[in-house]
Structure formats: structure tokens, C-alpha cells
Amino acid sequence: MSVHRWRPVQGRFLGADHYQKALGDITSALIVLAAFSALIVGAWLLTRDWRQLFVKKALIIVLAVLTVLLIVTLFRAIQLQIFVNAYLEGMDWAYDAAPRMFIDRWSDPEEQVPFIARSARSLFGAVIIISIAKVLVGLSIVRQSYRRLFGRASGVLVLYSGGQIVSVGWEKMMGSGDSDFLNSLIQTVFYSIGTISLQVSLGLIIAFALYRRLRGFRFFRFIIFLPYVVPVVAMATVFRLMYGSRESSLSNQFLSVIGVEPLRWIADSTPITSYLFGLELSGLIAGPSLGMLTVIMFGVFSYTGYNAVILLAGLTSIPLDLYEAAELEGATAWQTFRHITMPLLSPIIFFLVITGLIGTFQAFTHIYIMLGPIVNESIHTGVIMIWRQIEIGKFGYASALSVILFVLIILLTIWQFSLFSRFQEFGE
């Protein structure tokens, strides 16, 4: 037991280099992030009930956020304008700093300005409209219906400007950052949305089927909970065989029975839209690939049972006299579902969505196993990219990517809370 040989390994201090490498230009990444929160705010503005008086407070907050965003963007625009001028005039310092300053290192310097200018312009519009709406609503000189109109209009505007900044800024980030990692974030979002929406809705159906005891309740619950229990590694290995690209894999045998050509499933990076509709899309609009769909199927297979059991617990905790009262009033099945079941179940759905979100952003094991030795970039999620960096010994870069992922998870959770708070109110 001696420490004489021990030296702490000290790496070179790199500052924000790793983050710059991953995200491209950090300022534009921050702008995109802020614009993304503007999207959330826009959705929130749209869904608010504008007749209440708390609109004043809400609008002030939105206005403040947007103004800060506008100031940052304008500052960046001026900075970039000065820099581009210096670059075009051939100043030495501008050439040295070029790789750091340009949002997109390879495109023409003169094209660098429009993105920022455009985002500044749309933000400016949004701020103006919201200020007007704020003044009008705040002074209460407009009728309720107009108030609502103003609220909706500002929501739409914020959505539009946010969307524009996100789409342009994302392209710029892809151009200058680690496009593999950024692409993996998109894949993670696909996986998240696909898995969570399917597993919660299917879980709801199954929970309804199990609700109010029926013969064989225990047996069905046993079977339905089973996929959640078995080790992921074992089941993912089975799925790797079932959805293998061989002609003899179970899924392809099934396809041949119904007369469809065998597919390459997990190894396939073609977007499903091209299979379903014959479209030739690329990028974000194209949607998840067939390989990603297979991964989503695994996620749904192993988590639906869990969701169903939790939702069932929620269903059984709804007092029966509410339903009896509804029946006395002559409510239809849909009305009962819409006005009794859904509101009382919404806290549980919210819980499932949040935990699902955190879980899917951490998804690793089954994707890793199902991939095997195959390289299919369309199912590389965030954690898989981090793993690959660790495997080749780049711990610093892996840590930077991990921090980015962690910040994303936290932000998404906060956004979820703010979006769902409206539904939460019923659950009290």
C-alpha cells in the first residue's frame, strides 16, 4: 500500500473545444436552443385559455425571454458583420479567427450573415406583436374574443419565428459541428417519440382491457408484464435474430407468408416513408428508418406491459361513483372517457411520459446488442455515440457529449413540466 508511484493524470486544458467540435458554433447552438424554447412557449401560448387574467404575467415573461433572445441575436449579428467585413478586407486576425467565428466553416463568408439577420428579423416581429398584445390585453381595452385572437396570433408568430431559427440554425450546426453526433440526437428524438407514444397508447388499451376483473386476469397480467422482466440482453439477442436481414429470420418468413419481399430490418437505413409512400425524402422530414422502427418495436415490446400495469393501477383508483353519476346523467362512453377518465388519469400519463423520456434518452443496451457488428448510422442514438468515443479512448470528448445529453434531458423534463402543467391541474 504505497502511493509513491501515483501521479494524477493531468490532461491539457482545452476550454470549450470539445463542445465546439460537437455542436459547431456554440453561439448558434445556444440560439437554436433558445429558439426551441420559443417553440415550446409558442405551443403554450396557443393552448392557453386567454380569458383569464393571468395572461398579463405570462405575456410579460414571454416578452422578456424574447427580448433577451433578440438582444443576443443582434449582438451576434453585429459581431459577425464586423468580422465578415474584416475578413473580406483581408485582415490577418480575421483569417486566424475564421474557423472559430464562422457558423459554417466551408460556405462563403458573405452568406454567414443572413441566418443571424433572418432570425433577428423574425424575432423582432414577434417581440413587436407580443408587446402590442401585451399592452392591449394588459390595459384590458379589448373584448375577450379579441384577447384570445391576440394570444393565438402571438403564439403562431412565436412558433413561426422559432421554427425558422431552429431549422436554419440546425443546418448550420450540422455543417460545422460533429454531424454524426447531431444526427444521433435526431435519431434519439425519433426513438423517444415513437416509443413513448406507442407504449402509452397501447398500454392504455391493455389497461382498459384488464380493468374490472375478468376471468384469467392474473394470467394475462403475468404474460403482459413478462417482457419487462427478462434481461434486456437476452431479449435483444432474440430480436436480433427475429429481425435479422437473413431471409430465414422470423419476420421475413412472416413477410413471405403474406407475399412481401424480405426486408433488411435492423440493418436497413432507408426511411420508412419511402417504403410506405414511395417518397424520396432525406433529412429530418424523412422520419425514422426501418432499422429505427425495429428498435422502436423492441422498446414497445418491453415497456408496454409496465405502462399497462401502472395505468391499470391509476384506473382502479378512480372512484366508481363518478361513473355512476355520469351514467345517471346520460353521458355517452366517449364523454365519460373524455371528461372523467382522461383528466383523472393524466397525472399518471404525465409520469409515464417523463420517465419514458428520461429512459429513452438513456437507451443503450438493446440498441447496442441489436446492432451487433452492423454499422447502421440511422439507429445510432446519443448514448451509442458516447459509447463509441469511450471505446476509442476519447474520454474528454465523451464527457462533453454526455454533458450535452444530460443538459438536453434536464431541459426536456422542464419543458414537459411546463407544457403538461395544464393537464396536471385536473389531477389534484
Added chain:
Amino acid sequence: MQTTASLKNAYGRYVVLTLTAIVSLIPFVYMVSVSFMSLGEAINTRILLPSELRFENYQLAWEEARFSRYLMNSIIVTIATAIGQLIVCSLAGYAFAASNIPGGKFLFILVLVTLMVPEAVLIAPLYQVILGRIFPMPILNLVTVSILGLCLIVWLSVVVSLVNTRFHRQASPGKIILAVLLIVGGGLVWLSIELPEVRQVLLDEFGDSNWLNTYTVMVVPFLGNAYCIFLFRQFFKQLPSELWQAAKLEGASHFQYFTQVAVPLTLPAFATIGLLSFIWSWNSFMWPRLTQLDHRGHFTLAVGLDAFTRDQGTELHLWMAGATITALPVLVLYIFTLRVFISSASRTGLKG
């Protein structure tokens, strides 16, 4: 009213449930069925069931693919983790539940925050720690062993008091703990002098070199599990405060209250949480995969199955035999503890 409604919908509900059950069971049936096939049958199209039950597949996987060794390792790691988590987290949970020191709440929130941190985020820094790049390895070993030793001493007295109440004895914990420590410590020293294998194992686990390729690395980092701490805190909080007041009047310390009152009253909670940590540990893959490098002495079943599928790219029937071996212990546990399993798993969740 209810009966008519449920009768009317019963058929539809049965259809939904049967479909779900079939979809859920297909992978299991496929796994077991392929595991009994020959290689030819496994690769061939249009064969869904094996022509005969080939148990030699399992024998091959068991002996030549070393799944017996992997199972052994899994059991060692899992049981060590489960017991260790119970010991460490119950103490931490009790501390958070009982103490009202300033800042205790803040510390507890810090513990809860770790629940949101993805495992992947922790892996890069943790890897540096176990390589000895951040703390010197001997100090890490010393701290680990002494903290675990302290926890063990507390728990030995818990066991002694449990045995005392069960069999109406009046044994004094101090003497017994001293005796046990002496016997175990002396036994280990004697064994490591007499048997070179034991010495080698101890050197591997707690030598001056790093923790790669050891059992320790798969157990120690997970002992302070935030879920467990949280659950234990909840369980200890549920004890009526009059109990503690009464114990305090009798002059009991926190130590005596914990060992003689709190733990015996919350034993069912220990069963629940032990089950959960067993499953977590059995399913864990990423960390063992990273820390168990080339030599396969310490592979758990999950890592072993993955390595096997990577090496033997074509022997699909053996893959499935391995998968069945990996899944079977958990399935057996699930069947025998169904009710506890579902209630505790739905309270916390098994996977991330």
C-alpha cells in the same frame, strides 16, 4: 349494471388481451424453439419448430461457451450487490429519515438528482476513478474496505439483535462482532498464506493495481443506489414517531433504535428492495462490459452472451441457448414472487 357492461365488452377485451399475450410470448417461444434446433434447422427457412429436442446445445453453451462460469460470476456479483446495497442504502436511508441536521434536505435532493443522470454520463469519469487516475488506488481500496467494514459491523449487530429476539437470547452484540471479525479476518489471512489461489484473488481484487477485471468494480460503484436510499427513507419515515420518542425516553441511541427497532419492523421492505437490486444487477450491462476487458474470468451472463454472439457469428442455436440460460433465473424468480415483483417493479421501475 356493471356486470352487464363487462359481459358486453368481455369478448372484445379477451381479443385484445389474447393478441397482446401472443405478441408478448412469440419471442420467448422462438428463443426456446431455436435453442433446441440444429444449426441447419436454425438457418433454414420455413422451419419454426425443432425436429427433436437437442439438449446438447445447452451442454455446448454450458461447457464450451463457458456459460457455467458466467452464471457463477453473475450469481456472485448479483448477490454481493444486492446484499451490499441493502446494507449501505438502509443505513443511508435511515440517516436521511431520522436526522434533522442542517443541510440534510439539500443532501437528500443531491442524492435524488443522481436519478436523472444517465448511466452513460457517469461512465467516463467513473472509468477514470477505477483506473486510479483521480485518487490513488491504495487509498480507494482503503476507503472502500473501511466503509464496508463499518457498515458490516452495524449490520452484524442488527443480525445479533434479530437472532436475540427470535430465539429469546441475551447475547451481547459487542463480543459476537469481535469474535466474527477475528474469525473472518484471521481466516482470510490464514487462507491467503496457505492457498496461493486465495492470495491471488485477494491481490487481484484489492492489490495496488487498478480495478479492471475484478468483481469489486462491478459491485462497489453501485452500492450507493439513489433509488434504494429513497425507498428506505420512505419506509423508515413511515414508522410512527412515537416509537422513536419511546426509545429515546428509555435512553436508546440512534444505533440501538436502528438495530433493535427500525430494522425488525421494516423487514418486508428489505425483501422488496433486495428483489429490485437483484434484478438491476442481473440486467446491468454497460458498466461490466466496459470494465471487463479481454480475459473472460469475470464476465457476467449479460456480457458473456454479448461476447459470445460477437465471436460466434453463425451459431444461432447456441445464441438462443445462451439467451435462455441468461433469462431463466430471472423468469423463475418472477414466477415465484409474482405479486411482490409486480408491485415493487411498478413502484419504481426496473430499467432506466
